[in-house]
Amino acid sequence: MPLDKAKRYLEDVLAHKQAIPFTRFCRGVGRTAQAKNRHSNGQGRWPVKSAGFILDLLKNAESNAEVKGLDVDSLFISHIQVNQAQKQRRRTYRAHGRINPYMSHPCHIELTLSEKEESVKKEPESQLASRKTKA
Template identity: 50%
Template sequence: MVKYAYKPENAKKSCKARGSSLRVHFKNTRETAHAIRGMKLERAVAYLKNVIAKKEIVPFRRFTGGPGKHSQMKNLKATNGRWPQKSAKVILGLLQNAQASAELKELDTEKLFVKRIAVQQAPKTRRRTFRAHGRINAYMCSPCHVEVHLSEGHAVVPKPSSSALARK
């Protein structure tokens, strides 16, 4: 049995998916996950497909040391961004897995949104690469664990008019 980091309030109205020790970069996956947090499922899937096709960009807000500035960032409140295709494909697969789980639970997939998405670092695989003059350097990858929780959205309650508030 897999242990999840988060337990939803209403388990009957939510579904989840998890990937452990995935061979994708932690930093790219973390930024991609933060970009889709809170989105509706349909929009998140379309966004990730656009990232793979380089039509939309993933803003890098925390790990900004490497990525450069791009013109697609004009719409967002950040300056640095990338198109992490491998991370987008992995998260897209997890969203499809969670969607299949939701259909099995007979949830309305049009009302689903990304309630929570967590990315944690996994243990590094340590290798070595041989350099010139008899030296050896570390050659490590930075895998990660990804956990996705989808939940059904609540019905939108219309704001009461000011005349209804005045009558009270």
């Protein structure tokens, strides 16, 4: 996906103009017309916190590419991956002297931007047929 299109999409998610379709962990997720237009099951949400983090990461990657002298207009997202990180432990104090864990769920985000290469035009069929050798 091109970088400018991804940034526009995430800004629309923050403004509740486009929903992100939930296809895998979607039990209990409500249906919305915005998600129905993008995916068949129609379930979607607007994850503001997650979209904000990824939007900040995209802006940071864009400025890094600009410093390195890359063409910002031809950048596209070639790889993005989110993995679970180690949980951070805190504790919450309960009644009758009990203590329960209070865990956070952080993540690692991998992002790779690449420059779009110029496409090479295919030769006409007449030139391809003349180059073939007889076996």
